[in-house]
Amino acid sequence: MKVKIKSWHAIAQWRWDTGNADHDEGDGEGDVCGICRVPYEGCCPTCKVPGDDCPLIWGECSHVFHMHCLLKWIGTPASKQQCPMDRRTWVTAERKVPSQASKESEVSA
Amino acid sequence: MALAHTRRLNKELAEIHAGTPVGINLVNADTFEKWLFTIEVMGTSEYEAKKFLLMFRFDNTYPISAPAVQFVVDDTHKAPVHPHVYSNGHICASILGREGWSPVLTVIAVCITIQSMLASCKKKEPPLDNDRYVPRAPENPKKVSISLMVSPLLA
Numbered sequence: 038m039k040v041k042i043k044s045w046h047a048i049a050q051w052r053w054d055t056g057n058a059d060h061d062e063g064d065g066e067g068d069v070c071g072i073c074r075v076p077y078e079g080c081c082p083t084c085k086v087p088g089d090d091c092p093l094i095w096g097e098c099s100h101v102f103h104m105h106c107l108l109k110w111i112g113t114p115a116s117k118q119q120c121p122m123d124r125r126t127w128v129t130a131e132r133k134v135p136s137q138a139s140k141e142s143e144v145s146a
Numbered sequence: 147m148a149l150a151h152t153r154r155l156n157k158e159l160a161e162i163h164a165g166t167p168v169g170i171n172l173v174n175a176d177t178f179e180k181w182l183f184t185i186e187v188m189g190t191s192e193y194e195a196k197k198f199l200l201m202f203r204f205d206n207t208y209p210i211s212a213p214a215v216q217f218v219v220d221d222t223h224k225a226p227v228h229p230h231v232y233s234n235g236h237i238c239a240s241i242l243g244r245e246g247w248s249p250v251l252t253v254i255a256v257c258i259t260i261q262s263m264l265a266s267c268k269k270k271e272p273p274l275d276n277d278r279y280v281p282r283a284p285e286n287p288k289k290v291s292i293s294l295m296v297s298p299l300l301a
Binding site: 071072074075082083106110115122 | 149150153154157158209210211244245247248249250
């Protein structure tokens with residue numbers, strides 16, 4: 038049998054790598070930003086398009102927020118530069134990008 | 147246009163409609179400016195069988211800044227007599243102030259805090275500085291000047 042593909046469309050799905058593999062708690066929404074309550078994969082209330090223009094920010098304390106949401110909070114004197122979750126002084130962590138090797142092993146697995 | 151604070155309040159409202167903790171009930175949330183809840187302390191306490199009306203007022207800075215929260219005091223409602231509640235309904239609670247608010251807190255989290263503040267009360271008495279505070283306090287508890295905000299604990 039010969040199949041001729043006339044047209045096709047690709048579908049891709051993306052998700053921020055928060056270092057928390059099973060971050061979908063069964064509500065189908067995944068984890069939400071604690072400040073705006075919008076899923077990480079959505080965007081902060083001031084942005085229109087999710088993705089690289091509305092990234093996440095990681096704290097040394099392991100808490101994650103939309104970057105714009107956190108910066109709005111940190112910009113207020115009341116925040117005293119503290120993480121909204123644990124009130125420790127906010128220190129932005131290096132973004133956790135898995136090494137190339139572990140990515141490849143995921144693909145081959 | 148959906149403002150940032152109304153979007154977040156919408157999400158909170160959906161959760162509230164799905165169910166609130168025992169003793170906390172929504173009375174009115176017709177607008178995103180003002181919500182009303184009844185607060186009741188369950189079990190034995192100084193406030194047994196009493197219901198209080200708690201008012202939340204939001205502006206477009208919510209949740210980055212705290213909502214204005216107070217007990218309703220009018221012809222039919224009274225504020226609970228409590229060392230941290232003024233007779234005009236204003237509440238002295240760290241999470242409502244400049245020092246203790248966090249944007250991850252929610253309306254229901256505030257209700258629970260206030261409910262447990264009442265539940266843990268040992269002695270029903272007004273704040274020590276009630277007579278000094280009430281005549282000077284502005285209508286909106288968020289507009290209270292720092293000089294007036296002497297904690298009843300320190301007074």
